[in-house]
Amino acid sequence: AQKVTQAQTEISVVEKEDVTLDCVYETRDTTYYLFWYKQPPSGELVFLIRRNSFDEQNEISGRYSWNFQKSTSSFNFTITASQVVDSAVYFCALSEETSGSRLTFGEGTQLTVNP
C-alpha cells in the first residue's frame, strides 16, 4: 500500500531563511508520481510540482527546489529566502501508476514565515 509521511507538523522560520520540508514515501510500484501542493490560508490547493519515478533529476523553480532521492524514498522541498507569502500548509502526495490519479497525501506541514 502507498503511504506518505511528512514528519514535520509545523515549522516556523524568519523571513529570508531557507527552509526544507521533508517527505518520505512508501510504495511497491516501480512507476509512481510524486507531488507537492500548497494550501495558503485562503484554503485552496495549489499544485506546485509533479515528478515521476524515472526522473530523479532535481528541479528548481525560482526560490523553490525539489530533491528526489529514490534511495531514501524521499522527495524534499526547499524554499530559499523564504517570504511571508510562503506561509501555508504544504502537502506531499504520491500516486502509483495503476491508481489513476488517486493521490495519497501526507499529513501536511504548516509553514509559518515571520517577518
Added chain:
Amino acid sequence: DADVTQTPRNRITKTGKRIMLECSQTKGHDRMYWYRQDPGLGLRLIYYSFDVKDINKGEISDGYSVSRQAQAKFSLSLESAIPNQTALYFCATSDPPAGRLNTGELFFGEGSRLTVL
C-alpha cells in the same frame, strides 16, 4: 470563474440531516474525486469516478454516497450526517496525458466546509 466549482462553500447542519455537496467542472475532464481534509490527517479519498458509468470507493467511503450526473457533475451525499463528518471537503478533477495510465495532477475546487452539530 473557477474551473472546478463547489457548492455550498460553507454549511452548518445538525446530526441526522441529509446533506449534498455539489461539484461541477468546466475542464472537460473525465475523472473526478471527492476528498476530505481533517487537521493533521491530510486529504483522504472518499469516492472517485473515472467516467459517468464508473464509481469507486476510496479509503473512507463509509457514511457517504456519490452520484455522477454527467461528465461535468459529481455530487457527494451524507445520508445522515454525524459530527465526525465535520471537515473540509474538496472536489477534484484530472485527465491523463495521452499514452499514460496515470496523470496525477489534480485540479481542486475551492472546498466546502461542513459543520455537523
